[in-house]
Amino acid sequence: MRKTALDCVYKLSKIDERVVFVGSDLGPGVLDKMKTEFPQRFFMEGVSEQYIVGMAAGLAMEGFIPYVNTIATFLTRRCYEQVAVDLCIHDLPVRLIANGGGGVYAPLGPTHLAIEDIAIMRALPNMAVVAPCDADEMNRLMMSTLEWPHPIYIRLGKGGDKIVSEEKNGFELGKSILMRSGTDGMFVTTGVMTQLALETADLLKHDGVNVGVVHMHTIKPFDAAGVILAIENVKAVVTVEEHIVNGGLGSALLETCSDLRPELLPKIARLGIPDKFATEYGSQNSLLKHWGITSDTLVGAMMKKLGG
């Protein structure tokens, strides 16, 4: 997913000279092609995220579209005021490409685990928050970013993900995608959790339970109409996110229903990372298991809501 995102920056830089790339201190060879072909628009600026976000804002004020890339925790926690003031108050078209959403950096511990990034980014006016479900969708998202006139936070999942998105569904920022319809229940998902939800829906189908999946690649702006349409006629709804349960996708859905359709609230359950920092290392999958985000727990949460 990360490789696809950066390949897209290169593709975009070839078709639009407003595109610039700003990295902090990324691995050797990152975007070498762009650096070779457009050295003036390639910046590797060092471990200095506060400066980098401000500098990207300055470039955007003059008509450039900066794509900024580093580890998610450093793009969110470290320079939150720069993101809020320089990007969001000025409402500038800077794209933050955030490596390692959720448990991707499991072995590296809680300093590197972006577990609350969605919550803090969606708290900012003007900011869009997007978490694609696989590399193909990342490609569609990235190629659609040139015309969005506001800042975007792009959350990357792990690499080498299974491809579950479909070309025919297209990609429109702020628009949900009904990946699979269901009559009994609905998983509301974002990022790579959409993959897990689709697998789980298959398992449930074997047991005669018809559960759908609505994929919210964009958590902000939140597609209230789309998601309400997907959940209003099912009996149970479970939100699934690789993010703490407070402030992310589940919260967004509860807020939306509270404002627009409060009668839907009782059938919604949330599944995500508990409200605490990680205490284990291991792998992304072992952390997900530790956090209780697995097919089994998805089945359990859905069946409980269905009263089964």
Add this chain to the structure above:
Amino acid sequence: MPMDDRSKLLRRYVIDAMRGGGRGHLGSSMSMIEILRVLYDSVLKYDPKNPESADRDRFVLSKGHGCLALYAILADKGFFPISELESFCRPTSRLGGHPERGKVPGVEASTGALGHGLPIAVGLALAMRLQKRNSRVFVLTGDGEINEGSNWEAGMAASKHKLSNLTVMVDYNKLQSYGKTSEVLDLEPLVDKFKSFGFVTHEVDGHDVAALEAILKKLPFSGGAPSAIICHTIKGKGFPFAEGNPEWHHKSGMTETDIQQMYDCL
């Protein structure tokens, strides 16, 4: 050094605004009046009737709390009517307690949170280079403000990119909100700091109009490095009760008597 009529006029505009809003950062604004006066009278390229013209020089007021001085000079130059100064901080005014881009003609960046101006200015200077424009970028920071590490991150980058189109001016009035900069977080040796970060650096009396004009005429100090000017100033300059007095960093709830006391100094 006694103030001439123009320096007094600009200070009166600041008081007009403070009277309207009943508040303001007096000390922080008065230390930079001459710096802004010289920049806008003799140095910057701009058109008040077309404040977004592409070939203008960019001036970023990083110490946004000093915006009263900026509003005074922008009004004086015709970016907006002088009569508007009295609306300072009123609910529907364009002129808030910190300046906002897109609201106030001539304001390049919304500042107020400290340590944002220089990073943005580096981006602007890089943009000028990429677009092959001759426009220059100036940024004015406070002294307390450069406690923020973001300035030094940006300073390293300005030097790395050899941004000779970028000039940093420091309003070095030696007082921050709590007290003396030397006691809160000492900046010395400040000139050496900027030099070691790759800036060609000069010092000047920030209230001496002729000296400011002379030093600014020499820009860029180098064809291959950013420039820095440490402007030695007096917080609250022009108002004996406020000069060097941190109590006047910011004042609210001002009375007519307070305001009259200020006019009487000019």
